[in-house]
Amino acid sequence: MISVQKQDFNQQVEYNRLKSKTSIGAIVTFTGLVRDINQDQRVSDLTLEHYPGMTEKCLIDIVRQAKARWNIIESTVIHRIxxxxxxxxxxxxxxxSQHRGDAFAACEFIMDYLKTQAPFWKKETMESGETKWVDAREADQQALSKWNLENKC
Amino acid sequence: MIKVLFFAKLSEQLGTRELLIESNNIKDTEQLFQHLLKYQADWSGVLNSQIWLKAVNQSMTTKNVVLNDGDEVAYFPPVTGG
Incomplete structure (x- = not known):
């Protein structure tokens, strides 16, 4: 399941959806949250923009590439805007997955890929009231490079 | 016509999210970019101020791509989701 949505999601609902088959022996989940500090500045809230159409296509491609590498029985990617x-x-x-190794690796791969390839942009509002578009991080690019991707979004 | 989209910081700086450009004289993305540099007085400064990513028909590319009527070209900053 892939979703780009405004509304919040429920961990228990998503977990139950993943736990749908008796062949599943491992579930790994990752959740990203809005943090109160970025590059030493206090953040009060943020806005997420995306590229409707391309973002969804990109997420579908990310999951497709993960499924080509690891044994994945069920997968969910939800990103809010x-x-x-x-x-x-x-x-x-x-x-x-059947086993934890596939689930851990696929989850990390999808996050590394998503952070550097999927067209989302964060704009932060600081406690001072100033707004600022978040800059891409070199560390995220380095995280992606370890997967030796052939095709990107 | 070629549909041109801008996102995030770039759309704010240009003051535009979407343009339709007559495709007769624009053969590829390089020519489109040259056209955009002159589109409004202050656009060359913004467009040359950093590296922007480019997607043609919703696929990212760093190459010069031949354009046809009805194509969609988007420019945006490096992505920061997740």
Whole structure:
């Protein structure tokens, strides 16, 4: 399941959806949250913009590439857009596999890929009231490079 | 016509999210970019101020791509989701 949505998501609902088959022996989930500090500045909230159409295509491709590498029985990627306040959930990746190795690796791969390739942009509002587009991080590019991707979005 | 989209910081700086451009004289993305540099007085400064990513028909590319009527070209900053 892939979704780009404004509304929040529920961990238990998503977990139950992943746990749908008796062949599943491992579920790994990752959740990204709105943090109160970025590059030493206090953040009060943020807005997420995306490229409708391309973002969804890109997420579908990310999951397709993960499925080509690892044994994945069920998968969920949810990414929120719009205005979000501190501690709100931004992104959810859940992988259900027979064994934990596939689930851990696929979950990390999807997050590394998503952070550097999927067309989302964060704009932060600081406690001072100033707004600022978040800059891409070199560390995220380095995280992606370890997967030796052939095709990107 | 070629549909041109701008996102995030770039759309804010240009003051535009979407343009339709007559495709007769524009053969590829390089020519489109040259056209955009002159589209409004202050656009060359913005467009040359950093590296922007480019997607043609919703696929990212760093190459010069031949354009046809009805194509969609988007420019945006490096992505920061997740």
């Amino acid at each position: 719009g205005a979000l306040t501190l501690s709100e959930q931004i992104v959810f990746v859940g992988i259900a």
